[in-house]
Amino acid sequence: MSALESNESTRLLLNGWVENLAQVLESMTDVRPAITWQSASGTPADLNVGADADVLWWEQPCQLSPDAEIWLGAPRQTWEHASTLTLKAAGLETSGPGETQSTWLEIVGQWTSALARTLGFHLGREVSCGTGVEKRPPDSTHEWITVSLTFADTALPPVVVAFSAPLAAVLTAAPAADDETAEAVPQQHACDAQTPEKLPGAVRNIDLLLDVELPVSISFGKTHLALKDVLKLTTGSIVELNRGVNEPVEVLVNHCLVARGEVVVVEGNYGIRIQQISSRQDRLRSIR
Numbered sequence: 001m002s003a004l005e006s007n008e009s010t011r012l013l014l015n016g017w018v019e020n021l022a023q024v025l026e027s028m029t030d031v032r033p034a035i036t037w038q039s040a041s042g043t044p045a046d047l048n049v050g051a052d053a054d055v056l057w058w059e060q061p062c063q064l065s066p067d068a069e070i071w072l073g074a075p076r077q078t079w080e081h082a083s084t085l086t087l088k089a090a091g092l093e094t095s096g097p098g099e100t101q102s103t104w105l106e107i108v109g110q111w112t113s114a115l116a117r118t119l120g121f122h123l124g125r126e127v128s129c130g131t132g133v134e135k136r137p138p139d140s141t142h143e144w145i146t147v148s149l150t151f152a153d154t155a156l157p158p159v160v161v162a163f164s165a166p167l168a169a170v171l172t173a174a175p176a177a178d179d180e181t182a183e184a185v186p187q188q189h190a191c192d193a194q195t196p197e198k199l200p201g202a203v204r205n206i207d208l209l210l211d212v213e214l215p216v217s218i219s220f221g222k223t224h225l226a227l228k229d230v231l232k233l234t235t236g237s238i239v240e241l242n243r244g245v246n247e248p249v250e251v252l253v254n255h256c257l258v259a260r261g262e263v264v265v266v267e268g269n270y271g272i273r274i275q276q277i278s279s280r281q282d283r284l285r286s287i288r
Helices: 008-029 076-089 097-123 165-172 179-184 227-231 280-286
Strands: 034-041 055-061 069-075 143-151 159-163 216-219 249-253 256-266 269-277
Touching (some): 055 076, 069 076, 076 097, 076 143
Antiparallel strands (some): 069 159
16 A cells, blocks of 8 residues: 555545545536545556656646655546536537647646645645646656546546655655544635534644634626637626625635625725625535
């Protein structure tokens, strides 16, 4: 068994990250794939993973430690299928190879960003991704996982994910957690925290989280546009939103709805006067 899978805390972290891929694909294709993963150890030669022309490789550095990198290799059948579903969901029935490939790399970008957020939560500090490039892993790479996707009845060849030795060391050295806490915390959204007395294990000490900075944003409304309409946008274009001028705007914390209010001006800057704190049901609906 690989060290990535034998370490309970690391296994739970990877469970959550792989689940992120299903969420990204569902948001982009309107179809949620069934997804599984398994780990493996060895060099590319040991695992029969090489410079196959039909595998699209992407190298993604993590600004976590020197040489902390991840490589994702997707067989052509897999990235073309996922990209085609994405483009169809956007109203594009046909597309060229370049557009299909760039669509897959957009999916990869969102997925690797999710890994940075997951690692940041796991390690208790901010983690971000650097600039990625198309590049296969070096022959010395040793820690891998394979991620299998199934859309409806279509089982696709697995995506291969390789971890550099420094990144694998960070993953396997991550703080240990008791089973109850480890299962609960990765699934829990920042805006849906339980009260301190109900949190399991070490999470009870809410004081440890009070200085954590969370992004706050204001949503004036949303709309859906076909990709062809997006491409027509120019300076002066008007996009109509789904909220009336007299309706309250939404206050989002860590992309989760927490309150509604009205726009005010404070010393020359825009501000929000809170008028309503969102219910638990509203918060849950906002993260689906």
